[in-house]
Amino acid sequence: MKLTTIIILILTVNLSSQTLHVNDKFLMINAAADDPLFTTYTAAMQRSRLYGDKGYKMDYYSDCYPINYSGDQAGKFYCIWKVNQVVVMNIEDYHKKPVVTASFPDMAILEYEPFKGIHVQETFFVYSSSIAMVSMQIKNYDNVPHEIEIYPILELGNDSLLIKYFDNKNFGYVTNHYESKYRLISSLYKNAPYPTQTRDFFCGNFKPYSYGGYSESINEFYIKIKTDYYSNNRSDTLNLKNDGYVNFIALHNKFTLKSGEQKNIRYFRGWQDQKENLDSLIGQINKLKTEPLQKYVDENVELFSKVPRINFKTEDEKLVYIGAFNLVRGCMLPPTDSAKHNFYVFSRQPLWGWGHGHQVLHESLSMLAYAYMDPLSAEGSQRIYIDQQRKDGLIAYRHGPRGLQDYPHYSKELGKEMSTTSAPFFSWINWEVYKVSKDKKFLEDAYKSGSKYVNWLEENRDTDHDGLFEWGPYGIIENVRDWYNVVFQVSKERHLDVDKEDISDELEDLDLSLMVVNEMKSLAKMAEALGYQKEKEKWMEKANHISNLINKFMWDDSTGFYYHVDKKNHYFKYLTRDLKHKEIIGFLALWSGTATKGRAEKLVQHLTNPNEFWRKYGIPTLSADDPFYSPYVDYCCKWNGPVWLLWDYMVIDGLKKYGYKKIADEISEKMLLAVITQLKKNHNFWESYSADNDVLNSPSNYIWDSIIARVLIDKYNKEAK
Numbered sequence: 001m002k003l004t005t006i007i008i009l010i011l012t013v014n015l016s017s018q019t020l021h022v023n024d025k026f027l028m029i030n031a032a033a034d035d036p037l038f039t040t041y042t043a044a045m046q047r048s049r050l051y052g053d054k055g056y057k058m059d060y061y062s063d064c065y066p067i068n069y070s071g072d073q074a075g076k077f078y079c080i081w082k083v084n085q086v087v088v089m090n091i092e093d094y095h096k097k098p099v100v101t102a103s104f105p106d107m108a109i110l111e112y113e114p115f116k117g118i119h120v121q122e123t124f125f126v127y128s129s130s131i132a133m134v135s136m137q138i139k140n141y142d143n144v145p146h147e148i149e150i151y152p153i154l155e156l157g158n159d160s161l162l163i164k165y166f167d168n169k170n171f172g173y174v175t176n177h178y179e180s181k182y183r184l185i186s187s188l189y190k191n192a193p194y195p196t197q198t199r200d201f202f203c204g205n206f207k208p209y210s211y212g213g214y215s216e217s218i219n220e221f222y223i224k225i226k227t228d229y230y231s232n233n234r235s236d237t238l239n240l241k242n243d244g245y246v247n248f249i250a251l252h253n254k255f256t257l258k259s260g261e262q263k264n265i266r267y268f269r270g271w272q273d274q275k276e277n278l279d280s281l282i283g284q285i286n287k288l289k290t291e292p293l294q295k296y297v298d299e300n301v302e303l304f305s306k307v308p309r310i311n312f313k314t315e316d317e318k319l320v321y322i323g324a325f326n327l328v329r330g331c332m333l334p335p336t337d338s339a340k341h342n343f344y345v346f347s348r349q350p351l352w353g354w355g356h357g358h359q360v361l362h363e364s365l366s367m368l369a370y371a372y373m374d375p376l377s378a379e380g381s382q383r384i385y386i387d388q389q390r391k392d393g394l395i396a397y398r399h400g401p402r403g404l405q406d407y408p409h410y411s412k413e414l415g416k417e418m419s420t421t422s423a424p425f426f427s428w429i430n431w432e433v434y435k436v437s438k439d440k441k442f443l444e445d446a447y448k449s450g451s452k453y454v455n456w457l458e459e460n461r462d463t464d465h466d467g468l469f470e471w472g473p474y475g476i477i478e479n480v481r482d483w484y485n486v487v488f489q490v491s492k493e494r495h496l497d498v499d500k501e502d503i504s505d506e507l508e509d510l511d512l513s514l515m516v517v518n519e520m521k522s523l524a525k526m527a528e529a530l531g532y533q534k535e536k537e538k539w540m541e542k543a544n545h546i547s548n549l550i551n552k553f554m555w556d557d558s559t560g561f562y563y564h565v566d567k568k569n570h571y572f573k574y575l576t577r578d579l580k581h582k583e584i585i586g587f588l589a590l591w592s593g594t595a596t597k598g599r600a601e602k603l604v605q606h607l608t609n610p611n612e613f614w615r616k617y618g619i620p621t622l623s624a625d626d627p628f629y630s631p632y633v634d635y636c637c638k639w640n641g642p643v644w645l646l647w648d649y650m651v652i653d654g655l656k657k658y659g660y661k662k663i664a665d666e667i668s669e670k671m672l673l674a675v676i677t678q679l680k681k682n683h684n685f686w687e688s689y690s691a692d693n694d695v696l697n698s699p700s701n702y703i704w705d706s707i708i709a710r711v712l713i714d715k716y717n718k719e720a721k
Helices: 003-016 218-230 278-288 294-303 315-330 363-370 375-388 426-437 440-460 510-530 533-553 584-591 597-607 645-657 661-682 703-716
Strands: 056-059 068-070 076-083 086-088 096-104 107-115 118-126 131-140 146-155 161-167 172-178 197-204 210-214 244-246 248-257 262-273 409-411 416-418
Touching (some): 076 107, 076 131, 076 218, 076 262, 086 107, 107 294, 131 146, 131 248, 146 197, 146 218, 146 262, 161 197, 161 210, 172 248, 172 278, 197 248, 197 278, 218 248, 262 278, 315 363, 315 661, 315 703, 363 375, 363 426, 363 703, 375 426, 375 440, 426 440, 426 510, 510 533, 510 584, 584 645, 645 661, 661 703
Antiparallel strands (some): 056 068, 096 107, 118 131, 131 262, 146 248, 161 172, 172 197, 210 248, 409 416
């Protein structure tokens, strides 16, 4: 036999046998349409970039559509089947509906049967920021042959997909389309190089029998390919359109599968800035047309190898757990520009401005979970702050590829511009990451950086030097409230300028004071681990001093709760405003270990009161008996009632310190119910959740919801193996 014949035979075997296997039982799942599976996918960190990055949402659960993959402002792609002249378009028409058997940050593996006797293992793989592909391993397990036609489709709608030409050599369409920088929540930075004039290359690993572009609806296309067979002017090819604006483009392939035979069909969506090199994109896709995908599955299995193996009570919990790790890993990007280590964005899909490009300390609480998947990467994310920390100790509001961003804002009290920081969780995060990584070098560097940062806070966030702390003049973002807040916000509609909207710099702030206590206690733990006994004692002495002041001035006996106080006289009033509104931050006195045992009991009474904080989907940010309470999540950044998983986690952490483990576990169940309810409905995580309702609108797929994985680890008290 000739060598060329042998090579052809080997290639044929490789191409026809592409069934993928997950060699880790823990990662094997069986998720149907109504199971709580997170279905957003982005490229692996090493094949990703900050600008010109495209992620996708997989819809395998909507009966009235085909299995489809949609990218923010980039349309969707999917496949229509025809088996023995029977057109099978939507999931409701399938012989067996899809189930997902594996889900990773960049990949999903599904199984379904579009027609009796035809089994498909479909793999969706976001290979890079520019390339996504579908690999269909199609097998005829029937005892008769089947004639199969497939129509891979890229749809944008509104006649907004411009066909440039069909590339016969590489079996694909070249098209252009426009993507706006406008976003509902926060538009993309206008001067950043986000592509707007973009190019698509849509192709298969087969030479198409025909191809076409159409301005009609997909339902009309369905009728065309279904009824042409009976037409007097019958044509079994598509329209071969080579130019012009269309709603969608389609490829067309025909083949016969004999009994027992299988075939691997792939189609690809390449996407790039029109300024980029098309030949390079096509070259990468051509390599993927024949490349075995098992190695990428194995890489994902290895990625999960450090994740604690938990014997969950329910399959729902396991799906949430895997989805949470997929969420956080899917937000990670490689070193870029001023970011010398890997960093995260709040969301890669969908893409929105404020959440894209720079880290913020309260979002970095997601590292408490992520460290269990990749401790070195979690350390790298924290090193972004260490690397970019200002000489005077400031860790600014945002750090990342464009460096330190401190948003200077004018202080009326000091008569000068002041830098903006973030809610100080820095040393707590570093200590929690170290507990997983056991990396003494990281601990040493983090301790030095954290010490400088707390010194900066003492100098710049206690301007009256009374031992209690105030948010900075740009408090509306610094204090994590951003929008509606019963205490800090002056006007209900937020119609004034920022200087007049937020009064948090004119109060002694309970939340910030408790956070500083926790930072100091975290530094004490770090000092002890490093053998710095005197420094440990120094930090504990400072923390206890602030705790005593909080207990002296911020506790109200008449209501049994902690509140902010006026900066000048430490009253529970600011001018005519009553500051005694019960917010979730009162429970941070448990988290920081500030509350006495007796006061902890009173806090728990409020916490477990159904008329106050004990709500269906978690602990709300404001007590339900407050006149300003609202359970409605109709936008981002609401603080008068919605549930924020990170803050609920701090409540859980505090309860356990005081021995209230059963109550902590019950809050965990409420949080899980909120997450599971939404994942079952729409397969998204959300920035915040309604405490009372299952209908909500807020930014989706927000990185910090990955904290739910840490909730589950703590709940089952497991350590990484």
